[in-house]
Amino acid sequence: MNRSESISKLKSEPFDLLVVGGGITGAGIALDATARGLKTALIEQNDFAYGTSSRSTKLIHGGLRYLKQLEFALVKEVGSERAVIHNLARHLVIPEKMLLPLYESRGLGSTLTSLGLKLYDWLAGVKPEDKRKMLSRKQTLNHEPLLKKEDIKGGAIYAEYRTDDARLTIEVVKTASARGALVANYCEAKEFIYEDGLVSGVKAYDKIADQIFSIAAKSVVNAAGPWVDVLREKDNSKKGKHLHLTKGVHIVLPHEKFPVKQAVYFDVGDGRMIFAIPRQRVTYVGTTDTDYSENIEEVSAQPSDATYLIGAVNSAFCVNLEVKDIESSWAGLRPLINEEGKTASELSRKDEIFESPSGLISIAGGKLTGYRKMAERTVDLVVKNYFDERRLQSCLTGSIHLTDPFFKNTDELKKYKESVVEKLKSLQLQDYADYLIANYGMQTDEILSGIHANEDVEINLAESELEFCLRHEMVLRATDFFVRRTGRLYFDRPRLERIMNRCIEKMATHFNWTSQQTNDQSKEMEKEINRARLLV
Numbered sequence: 001m002n003r004s005e006s007i008s009k010l011k012s013e014p015f016d017l018l019v020v021g022g023g024i025t026g027a028g029i030a031l032d033a034t035a036r037g038l039k040t041a042l043i044e045q046n047d048f049a050y051g052t053s054s055r056s057t058k059l060i061h062g063g064l065r066y067l068k069q070l071e072f073a074l075v076k077e078v079g080s081e082r083a084v085i086h087n088l089a090r091h092l093v094i095p096e097k098m099l100l101p102l103y104e105s106r107g108l109g110s111t112l113t114s115l116g117l118k119l120y121d122w123l124a125g126v127k128p129e130d131k132r133k134m135l136s137r138k139q140t141l142n143h144e145p146l147l148k149k150e151d152i153k154g155g156a157i158y159a160e161y162r163t164d165d166a167r168l169t170i171e172v173v174k175t176a177s178a179r180g181a182l183v184a185n186y187c188e189a190k191e192f193i194y195e196d197g198l199v200s201g202v203k204a205y206d207k208i209a210d211q212i213f214s215i216a217a218k219s220v221v222n223a224a225g226p227w228v229d230v231l232r233e234k235d236n237s238k239k240g241k242h243l244h245l246t247k248g249v250h251i252v253l254p255h256e257k258f259p260v261k262q263a264v265y266f267d268v269g270d271g272r273m274i275f276a277i278p279r280q281r282v283t284y285v286g287t288t289d290t291d292y293s294e295n296i297e298e299v300s301a302q303p304s305d306a307t308y309l310i311g312a313v314n315s316a317f318c319v320n321l322e323v324k325d326i327e328s329s330w331a332g333l334r335p336l337i338n339e340e341g342k343t344a345s346e347l348s349r350k351d352e353i354f355e356s357p358s359g360l361i362s363i364a365g366g367k368l369t370g371y372r373k374m375a376e377r378t379v380d381l382v383v384k385n386y387f388d389e390r391r392l393q394s395c396l397t398g399s400i401h402l403t404d405p406f407f408k409n410t411d412e413l414k415k416y417k418e419s420v421v422e423k424l425k426s427l428q429l430q431d432y433a434d435y436l437i438a439n440y441g442m443q444t445d446e447i448l449s450g451i452h453a454n455e456d457v458e459i460n461l462a463e464s465e466l467e468f469c470l471r472h473e474m475v476l477r478a479t480d481f482f483v484r485r486t487g488r489l490y491f492d493r494p495r496l497e498r499i500m501n502r503c504i505e506k507m508a509t510h511f512n513w514t515s516q517q518t519n520d521q522s523k524e525m526e527k528e529i530n531r532a533r534l535l536v
Contacts (some may be wrong), residue, residue, distance in 0.1 A: 001472065003208075006041075006182045006184045007206060007209070009182050010041055010184060010204070014217065015041045015217040016033070016218050018381055019043075019220075020202065020222050021223035021224035022042060022048040023225045024051075024371040025366065026042055026224070027172035027176060027225045027371075029042075029379060030172075030181045031172055031375070032378075033382065037391075039180075040176070041184075042173070043189060043215070044186070044187065044286040045187065045207075045224075049165065049166040049168055049170060051225045051226055051485070053166060055248070055330050056368050057286055058164055058206075059277075060086070072123060074349065074350055079125060079141045081369050081370055081373060085161075085369070085372065086161055088406075089168065090409075091165055093162075094219055095160075095161055096277070098160045099140070099144055100155055102140070102152070106267060106352065110153070110351075127159075131159075133156065134155075137153055140152055143155065143262065146261060148316060155280050159256070167487070174473065175403075185474055185480075186206070186476060187204050188205045189234075190212065191203050198359045199356075199365070200217065201214060201216040201217045202217075209480065218359070219359065222235075222360055223362075225364075226333040227296065229242055231360075232296075232356070232360075235358055235360045237358065240409070241337055243336065245291070245293070245296065245335060246289055246290060246292055246334045247299065249287060249305040249306070249307075249331045250284050250287055250307055250329060251284065251286065252285050252491065254327055255283050255286065258276070260278050260317070263278065264318050266312075268315060275287070280325065285312070286490075288305050292333055298433050301531075303323065315334065327533075328489060329490075329532050329534060335351070351370065355385075363378050373396065379395065403440075403443060405441075405442045406442070420437060421433045426453070428449060429461060436465075437500055443472075446468055447461070448464070449464075450464030458498070459502050463506055466507070470507070478504050478522070478524060481503065482525060504521050
């Protein structure tokens with residue numbers, strides 16, 4: 001992806017479709033439209049996946065909780081989508097068995113849980129080997145010895161998938177770009193352009209060049225996540241239904257402080273359900289679900305959020321954690337559709353499309369797992385409204401793999417991992433194998449080719465990874481690399497602090513930054529670290 005070329009063409013060429021919003025839904029729309037033959041552009045006001053799409057629970061999950069709300073169609077759709085997305089990116093969407101403890105004094109009980117999970121398996125089309133398995137009390141405690149024994153009466157194991165939401169987004173963006181979509185981050189839609197009362201493009205602000213320019217498009221889709229209503233206001237079409245933003249917070253603890261053996265989905269006294277998920281050297285916990293009406297540009301975890309999650313863990317597990325044990329945290333906004341009289345936890349996670357009199361199409365709501373189907377429905381509407389359906393392909397994204405080369409099956413992934421471990425052993429970096437493959441798949445080979453054994457190999461690996469991201473993933477700021485391309489801020493903060501200065505120096509050389517610009521990047525990273533540590 002070459003940003004300079006994209007900006008140049010955005011200024012000079014008209015498009016069939018302009019997508020505003022570089023989260024997972026916007027990226028999915030750009031890929032779908034491009035694959036069907038539409039000349040497509042995608043702009044994002046910050047970095048790709050800057051908002052909700054880098055701040056979720058990082059699960060491609062089937063929506064078990066939505067059975068309680070009787071949203072069977074939603075469970076069926078996102079459940080079946082898990083298998084599709086796993087097939088498209090096996091290295092990035094990884095099967096994860098989830099333990100659901102059952103309690104004597106709260107929850108649904110064994111019979112209802114068993115029936116619910118059976119219905120879940122059927123709706124989600126779960127493979128026979130992954131279908132739910134009910135456990136006795138002893139089996140449950142064997143699966144997770146850290147659970148408090150009091151009140152446990154049994155449990156269940158069911159299937160989910162974990163991912164890195166920001167990595168998934170960037171791979172969808174890269175795939176769209178490889179197929180011809182023009183993409184640009186740090187390019188903000190300032191206002192819409194109209195012809196005869198119909199939207200025909202946007203005036204965009206290039207934050208890097210500090211320049212405003214026009215983009216012409218036959219159709220425009222607003223897929224800006226929490227900013228959807230901001231753009232609807234610019235279009236004077238924020239009428240009727242509107243967004244209801246809720247905040248979700250996650251905390252990250254060193255695994256030695258919270259050494260769960262496997263992922264656990266447990267309920268707490270107030271009826272909420274919480275995930276505790278081991279990931280390499282840490283365990284992360286979430287999420288909260290509270291109404292949010294403050295500045296959407298500055299969303300962060302608060303001490304009260306952290307205290308709530310720490311209390312939830314301490315109540316369910318044999319640990320005595322404190323807020324000071326938290327290594328990192330993140331907070332994100334869910335752009336849900338407002339429903340009068342419903343609390344944050346009760347609001348539907350279904351997506352909805354709004355059409356304005358100007359022709360602007362906006363999509364909001366939905367879940368990470370359903371991004372591909374959301375994109376399909378949106379592009380279907382664009383085609384119906386603006387193009388001759390007979391001349392275009394139908395949706396193809398169910399068979400478009402998100403990296404090239406890609407893993408054809410699990411055995412191929414396993415063999416590749418073994419070869420990477422062998423390569424890293426000689427450098428004493430074998431504990432990076434899971435991280436590299438989960439992030440980059442077979443693209444790991446290009447990163448490993450840049451490591452030199454006669455240097456500080458850990459820093460050299462980070463520099464090689466940065467070089468890859470600069471070349472292929474439109475990294476423009478330090479936060480792009482450390483937060484969204486690698487996840488190091490959340491999941492490997494000690495190593496981040498060791499490599500950060502060298503990587504920023506490398507970026508300064510690459511972009512020819514002044515000393516002031518370089519210092520600004522360091523300060524921005526320090527601010528993000530402090531935010532993650534609950535210090536701001």
